[in-house]
Amino acid sequence: LMNNWEGYEDLHQYILGRCSHFGNNDPEADKYLKFVADTYSEGITRGTSPRNCHWTAGCWPVTLNVVMGMFCEATPDGRKKGQPLTDGISPVQGMDKNGPFATINSILKFDQANYANGTLCNMKFHPTALQGSEGDKKLRAVMETYFRGGGMELQINVVSADTLRKAQETPKEYEDLVVRIAGFSAYFVEVYKEAQDDLIRRTEMSV
């Protein structure tokens, strides 16, 4: 890890491609989410603040996952030094390979009630996935399932990665393109490049 995977390409590729990553509804990988999430929230809520209240745990980096990543060495899941960390409680960009149901089932494996300060879950849908007269019903069903399962917050982006790439290349033509990054809507062309790349790489859930 201190070598940033250099000299260990075979292992790096193996970990990225063959090992099970969080986000695919695989109990083996997902159990670590629960361990990490519970450990963190327990530790935080035990502490008291200068105003003599308990801290509450939250997991919503907004775009800070990109900044935090810049200061973080390589991590055992295959991430290289300097690359963004994941945004909120969503799986690592591109590692959820089994569609939105698996992603949601994975995310719901820890108790979000321990995160009174809020959680952030970003999902991106290709426009064709929500087409037609039933499109909004289907989106609603996904949201209902997530909240019924214990979810707290869901951020839905409906835009194609191709559009975002084009917007990167020719920002002048996409000045009105709005994306939601955590709590605020942003004009994509104004967001700095690493966050743009990050948004593009987040998994596109399409039909």
Add this chain to the structure above:
Amino acid sequence: MTTGRLYDIQGFSVQDGPGIRTTAFLKGCPLRCPWCHSPESQAFYKQLSWMSMRCLGLEACKSRCMKACPKNAIEEGPLKTDIATGAQLRTVHVKRELCDNCGACADKCYVEALTMCGKDYTSQELVDRLLQDKSFFETSGGGVTISGGEPLCQIDFVVEVLQGLKANGIHTALDTTGYAPWETLERTIPYVDLYLYDLKHMDSAKHKATVAVPNEQIKENARKLAEAGKKLQVRIPVIPMFNWDEENIRATAEFCAGLGEAVQMVQLLPYHNLGVMKYLRISDGKPMEATPPSDEKMAQLRDLMASYGLNVTIH
């Protein structure tokens, strides 16, 4: 307990029956429709699939795939440009005439540029996997669709899976060409809530000349399903120059109208060419491409069929 072969399981299927569904795609089909957008669904055996877009280049992985192949079927292939760095990467080419789909190379390709298409499940394994998505079916009025390929070719497996799903209260749909003996199709009747039934062409000779099989059995099976009180959603792939002429569309509409209340909906599926590049994943050749029908043409066909009293939608 039987075993079946699938080539894909897709969640969040929104066009394969009511609600949000999970679709199980079985591998193997007796038809050979030239417009098929999932060519990997046709063969019954496991196939080596190659995706250039994922390849890291031979230098990055030290030619692991070439070294793994016992038949020397992998050779150096074309160069591609890495989007991120602009570097030229040497990819590979699979010599299909030497490849016997053994999978040794796919085992060594960690980035899944080379993968084996086709995975076996026992009926219990598949039911367990499908039940994982149950909460989504409940909130959306959805369920499971068994599709393919032609699921009726693995009938024992399909019946066991359907039984398992019904035992758990899941709404079931079966997407089929209808090309099988009635005795086979009949076995699915107690366990299927909705049949997604394909009609390619009403003229049997033209049907056989293009998709490799005649259509008498297909039409007869549809009639029998209707008589048995089952519900059908008829799907018509609209293929330029093949079946989109007025004569065939009228004949199809008459046939559907003749099935009465059994036909809940007719879906017109305009030809598209998004699946063409998939042929290059499993072979060296591409199929013939056509120009997708225009929106106006599709609207015309929809109105024509609707004039027979049918509920027609465009996919």
